[in-house]
Amino acid sequence: MTDSDELPLSLVLFSGTEDKLQAAAVLTAGAAALGRPVHIFLQYWALEAFRTGHIDDRRPLSPEAGEFGEQAVEGMRAAGQLTWSQTLVQAKEIGEVDIQACSLSMDLLRMSAEDLDPIVDGIEGVAAFYVNAGDGQIVFI
Amino acid sequence: MTDSDELPLSLVLFSGTEDKLQAAAVLTAGAAALGRPVHIFLQYWALEAFRTGHIDDRRPLSPEAGEFGEQAVEGMRAAGQLTWSQTLVQAKEIGEVDIQACSLSMDLLRMSAEDLDPIVDGIEGVAAFYVNAGDGQIVFI
Amino acid sequence: MTDSDELPLSLVLFSGTEDKLQAAAVLTAGAAALGRPVHIFLQYWALEAFRTGHIDDRRPLSPEAGEFGEQAVEGMRAAGQLTWSQTLVQAKEIGEVDIQACSLSMDLLRMSAEDLDPIVDGIEGVAAFYVNAGDGQIVFI
Numbered sequence: 001m002t003d004s005d006e007l008p009l010s011l012v013l014f015s016g017t018e019d020k021l022q023a024a025a026v027l028t029a030g031a032a033a034l035g036r037p038v039h040i041f042l043q044y045w046a047l048e049a050f051r052t053g054h055i056d057d058r059r060p061l062s063p064e065a066g067e068f069g070e071q072a073v074e075g076m077r078a079a080g081q082l083t084w085s086q087t088l089v090q091a092k093e094i095g096e097v098d099i100q101a102c103s104l105s106m107d108l109l110r111m112s113a114e115d116l117d118p119i120v121d122g123i124e125g126v127a128a129f130y131v132n133a134g135d136g137q138i139v140f141i
Numbered sequence: 142m143t144d145s146d147e148l149p150l151s152l153v154l155f156s157g158t159e160d161k162l163q164a165a166a167v168l169t170a171g172a173a174a175l176g177r178p179v180h181i182f183l184q185y186w187a188l189e190a191f192r193t194g195h196i197d198d199r200r201p202l203s204p205e206a207g208e209f210g211e212q213a214v215e216g217m218r219a220a221g222q223l224t225w226s227q228t229l230v231q232a233k234e235i236g237e238v239d240i241q242a243c244s245l246s247m248d249l250l251r252m253s254a255e256d257l258d259p260i261v262d263g264i265e266g267v268a269a270f271y272v273n274a275g276d277g278q279i280v281f282i
Numbered sequence: 283m284t285d286s287d288e289l290p291l292s293l294v295l296f297s298g299t300e301d302k303l304q305a306a307a308v309l310t311a312g313a314a315a316l317g318r319p320v321h322i323f324l325q326y327w328a329l330e331a332f333r334t335g336h337i338d339d340r341r342p343l344s345p346e347a348g349e350f351g352e353q354a355v356e357g358m359r360a361a362g363q364l365t366w367s368q369t370l371v372q373a374k375e376i377g378e379v380d381i382q383a384c385s386l387s388m389d390l391l392r393m394s395a396e397d398l399d400p401i402v403d404g405i406e407g408v409a410a411f412y413v414n415a416g417d418g419q420i421v422f423i
Contacts, residue, residue: 016346020155126308126309127315
């Protein structure tokens with residue numbers, strides 16, 4: 001099998017800023033729509049963004065966004081654009097998207113399984129992440 | 142074809158900080174010099190950096206650069222080092238470098254085709270990005 | 283050879299924040315434990331973090347970490363968790379991990395070979411980086 005449509009895409013989500021979560025959600029939805037399995041591995045501040053009861057919180061933007069960026073993102077919200085978590089839910093409906101929390105980051109943030117939003121499918125270590133990634137692309141966001 | 146020299150390199154440019162744009166330009170020029178096709182996909186604040194009439198603006202550095210970093214980058218400028226946009230122009234002259242604006246980010250920033258610096262070759266969606274990336278590496282900057 | 287265990291993993295370390303260095307060290311150790319060669323290419327502020335005599339300095343976190351993040355990382359330190367540089371040393375003991383400083387970034391930061399912590403194996407240019415990366419994944423952190 002060397003068909004690129006069959007290779008999984010693995011995203012390591014590290015950053016919890018709203019703009020990067022949006023970018024990650026769009027990259028996920030696009031790959032899922034093309035029939036590619038997508039594995040998402042949640043680390044650090046991205047994991048914090050998937051805390052149960054807080055997945056719809058407004059999160060900060062990257063510092064470089066500036067006031068212009070804030071206004072642009074606010075305009076998207078006002079226009080009823082899907083949020084990053086809604087985009088991920090949709091991606092899971094149309095394709096094969098697996099979201100795993102990094103076990104080491106769970107320890108760092110003192111989170112346990114019940115602290116995770118139901119969109120998260122499980123908890124895994126780095127070794128499992130690499131095994132699932134296989135030969136596919138790995139993107140750190 | 143499994144020759145790595147033939148696989149495209151795809152860079153998703155998200156960040157509009159000068160240091161990351163420089164890093165991206167150097168990675169682009171290096172791959173182009175080795176004969177690899179390079180696809181650049183402009184999102185969010187990186188897209189903003191390619192706005193016509195503003196591509197030579199000084200842009201902020203990553204917050205972690207600090208005063209030391211500012212001085213280092215200033216020293217490079219004073220020494221006549223190529224800017225990131227000049228490096229990209231050069232990379233296009235020596236190799237196959239295609240720069241595309243992400244259509245969703247165009248909407249976010251309310252930009253249209255005439256707002257893009259001529260170094261940008263076109264506008265595409267996420268699906269086209271993945272098709273062009275094929276089995277090659279994808280790097281998010 | 284198309285066995286994914288044999289493909290190298292290449293990490294471009296750009297960011298010098300402690301959280302991203304930790305994430306990079308964990309990804310390195312995990313890949314090394316699976317028998318994959320890991321190539322690390324140090325650029326910009328990550329290179330600064332490998333300055334001799336300063337590799338154990340406490341470094342800033344990403345801005346988005348906030349006070350909560352500072353406390354989480356402090357808790358890990360207090361619990362005797364390995365630092366990122368200790369994790370890299372361990373990864374080099376169990377696997378094949380090669381750490382190279384980017385020659386252009388050496389110029390930017392006005393560093394010479396003797397300014398590099400001994401954990402760094404050498405200095406190379408972008409072309410050498412791509413040749414060593416081959417068809418393996420490239421991850422920018």
